[in-house]
Amino acid sequence: MPVMSYIDAVTQALREEMQRDEKVFVLGEDVGVRGGVFRATNGLIEEFGEQRVLDTPLTESAIAGVAVGASCYGMRPVAEIQFADFIMPAVNQIVSEAAKMRYRSNNAWHCPMVVRAPYGGGVHGALYHSQSVEAMFTCVPGLKVVTPSTPYDVKGLLKSAIRDEDPVLFFEHKRCYRLIKGEVPNEDYTVPIGKAEVKREGTDVTVISYGLTLHFALKAAEQLEKEGISVHVLDLRTLLPLDKEAILEAASKTGKVLIVHEDNLTGGVGGEVSAIIAQEAFFELDAPIRRLAGPDVPAMPYSPPLEKEFMLNPEKVANAIRELAEF
Amino acid sequence: MATDVTMPQLGESVTEGTITKWLKKPGDSVSKYEPLCEVATDKVNAEVPATVSGTVTELIAEEGATIEVGQLICRIEEEGGAAQDNGETKKEEAPAAQADTEPSETPKKADQPAEQGDTSMKRRYSPAVLRLAQENNIDLEQVQGTGKGGRITRKDILRIIEEGPLPAPVEKAQPAKEEKPAAAAPAQEKAAQPAAQKPAAPGVSVEPGDEEVPVSTVRRTIAQRMVTSKHEAPHAWTMVQADVTGLVQLRKKIKDDFKQREGISLTYLPFFIKAVVDSLKEFPYLNSVWGGDKIILKKRINISIAVATEDALYVPVIHDADEKSILGLAKAIHNLAEKTRAGKLTMEDLQGGTFTVNNTGSFGSIASQPIINYPQAAIISMESIVKQPVIHQDMIAVRDLVNLCLSLDHRILDGLMAGRFLQRVKERLEAYGPDTQI
Incomplete structure (x- = not known):
């Protein structure tokens, strides 16, 4: 099985889906001739032409709006928002139009569209190129929010997202793009949306995470194994809808839960996960549910030491796990 | 709002109490100060009053369980709800908030290896632990x-679930009780636990034919107190002899009248106590307590008197003994002795002693070396009054003599002051004559 990077898995999924279904097309800023600022759409314009690989104006509201309209008419648009930070002008289209289309038209219309957006920090992107925006959308029924952490999941989930009949926000952690490599089958496969996955089995502490911090958790778990602490790691993969069953099972596995995400603590997905566990797995709990998340500050600092402080890392995660293990 | 009821501090040196009987069960309503349960502490039986009015929701401690002071014993759902309690709740929150502002202290503690013995979380059960314990x-x-x-x-x-049930040594020791329903088991186990925690003294072997007598709570407390006193307070001992011929004559003359008038016997003890009390006023250091970096001179003079029963020794207190006459003292002694023998001493009766008078003469002793009733400064014992030939006014005479033995905490007192004190007691006792008015 070939080993490829996270971003190459994005490209492969896009290419395969465009080959499979000619209704699939990509649009966004610099996705065509440039092949995307992160090279996610590299080579697509050459293969599929400018009719299916659209360079758009710097107008996120239009990118999303075009996708809404096209999808309503049966196309399968995959819109790229260059940085998740820039999604704000498109929020009205995504939240008020795409998310509600099926509901308000009484099933007459729906939006089978995907909005891809690189999110997250750790790349010296500072304020406008580092934000985690996923939690802003996980409170919107009608949307699906997907945040893969491995190349395998990227390919499988992106395919599922493109084939989904309703709008899917597909958030790719940009630090993972070239940092995370993994085996990806060449053949066609999908990973179901709404299914979390146990990435590591353990018995002392359960860590629930997604995206880049999932890798921090795995690293911490590896390190802690040497100290005799066995860590169970669940990758949420999809934030909306949450895989309740998997969350409850993972929480019950150890009774000690740590939820880790880079998105800031307040209002983050961790709060929702924690509430599910508290309500439905209360008698499995052996310790207060803990959350480890980005600080509640307005933005990622540009200063490298401050960025480092803002970002989580395997050590911070390991410390939190250790505390729970000792409890 | 549920209010936690904890084992109260039933006396200054009491650290734990055994719930002998619950007077309330879950669902019962109680009013404030109404007894919730009976508790046997070191030396006394007491009742734990409700701290609030409301409904008992949960009995945490089981009958027979020995609970440390401050540990949760039951919960009461307060009546009237939040509106009434707001004031109190807020007050309680304040210290909690303060604690929050110093979070650095807690993690530091966690790193210290000394934490090994910390059992502060022993009874904080997580939902999972409670459920699993119940199910299994x-x-x-x-x-x-x-x-x-x-x-x-x-x-x-x-x-534990995986490795099988806990060993139950108690059931083996008491096979007769095996038939009892399962509910009795925890209580038995618990009762056995403290004993198990105290290992047998080293070098002590039990040979065939020996009888093993389990140590009762009171016995254990006595043992512990005595060890503490001997361990903490460096004891010094001194003795004087007093000629109480006059006192003997006085008592002989008035005792029948006294008995008829007051209904109780007139013994020598009130005279001894009076002499001691009056002397304590002159030597306040004898009526003091060692406070580590200070000596606390007690204002009140509360005399502890040793009262023996067949199996134990109790030390009830005559409060404000300096305000009592011989008659008052005699009555107080009589009451306390009666209560002790009837097992009806209250907490109040046992608290606050500042000096102890021990009447060892009552069983014929002529000299003894009493152990200080810790943390008091000294203890005096009154020995038997014995007729002896002595030189009296340059002649051989038969006189009634008594030994007064004093053990003192040498941290607080030196021999000089103790000696002077004893001299004053002696003088006071010797001052009695057949015609003294009491």
């Missing part, structure tokens, strides 16, 4: 926690 009939009191602060973790319970 595990008595959490028997489980050794491996978590922070001795907390019993879910893993601890899972390990």
Whole structure:
């Protein structure tokens, strides 16, 4: 099985889906001739032409709006928002139009569209190129929010997202793009949306995470194994809808839960996960549910030491796990 | 709002109490100060009053369980709800908030290896632990926690479930009770636990034919107190002899009248106590307590008197003995002795002693070396009054003599002051004559 990077898995999924279904097309800023600022759409314009690989104006509201309209008419648009930070002008289209289309038209219309957006920090992107925006959308029924952490999941989930009949926000952690490599089958496969996955089995502490911090958790778990602490790691993969069953099972596995995400603590997905566990797995709990998340500050600092402080890392995660293990 | 009721501090040196009987059960309503349960502490039986009015929701401590002071024993759902309590609730929150502002202290503690003995979390059960314990009939009191602060973790319970039930030594020791329903088992186990925690003294072997007498709570308390006193307070001992011929004559003359008038016998003890009390006023250091970096001179003079029963020794207190006449003292002694023998001493009766008078003469002793009633400064024992030939006014005479023995805490007192004190007691006792008015 070939080993490829996270971003190459994005490209492969896009290419395969465009080959499979000619209704699939990509649009966004610099996705065509440039092949995307992160090279996610590299080579697509050459293969599929400018009719299916659209360079758009710097107008996120239009990118999303075009996708809404096209999808309503049966196309399968995959819109790229260059940085998740820039999604704000498109929020009205995504939240008020795409998310509600099926509901308000009484099933007459729906939006089978995907909005891809690189999110997250750790790349010296500072304020406008580092934000985690996923939690802003996980409170919107009608949307699906997907945040893969491995190349395998990227390919499988992106395919599922493109084939989904309703709008899917597909958030790719940009630090993972070239940092995370993994085996990806060449053949066609999908990973179901709404299914979390146990990435590591353990018995002392359960860590629930997604995206880049999932890798921090795995690293911490590896390190802690040497100290005799066995860590169970669940990758949420999809934030909306949450895989309740998997969350409850993972929480019950150890009774000690740590939820880790880079998105800031307040209002983050961790709060929702924690509430599910508290309500439905209360008698499995052996310790207060803990959350480890980005600080509640307005933005990622540009200063490298401050960025480092803002970002989580395997050590911070390991410390939190250790505390729970000792409890 | 549920209010936690904890084992109260039933006396200054009391550290734990055994719930002998619950007077309320869950669902019962109680009014403030109404007794919730009976508790046997070191030396006294007491009732724990409700701290609030409301409904008993949960009995945490089982009958027969020995609970440390401050530990939760039951919960009362307060009546009237939040509106009434707001004031109190807020007050309680304040210290909690303060604690929050110093979070650095707690993690630091966690790193210290000294924390080994910390069991502050021993009875903080997580939902998982409670559920598993209940489902598998595990008595959490028997489980050794491996978590922070001795907390019993879910893993601890899972390990027990996997490794099979806890050993139950009690059942083997008391096969007769095996027939009893399961509910009785926890209580038995608990009763056995403290004993098990105290290992047998080293070098003590039990040979065939020897009888093993289990140590009662009172006996254990006495043992512990005596050890504490001997361990903490460096004892010094001194003795004087007093000629109480006059006192003997006085008592002989008035005792029948006294008995008829007051209904109680007139003994020598009130005279001794009076002499001691009056002398204590002259030597306040004898009526003091060692406070580590200070000596606390007690204002009140409360005399502890040793009262023996067949199996134990109690030390009830005559409060404000300096305000009492011989008659008052005689009555107080009589009452306390009666109450002791009837097992009706209250907490109040046992608290606050500042000096102890020990009447060893009552069983014929002529000299004794009493152990100080810790943390008091000294203890005096009155020995038997014995007729002896002595030189009296340059002649051989038969006189009634008594030895007064004093043990003193040498940290507080030196021999000089103790000697002077004893001299004053002696003088006072010798001043009695057949015609003294009491």
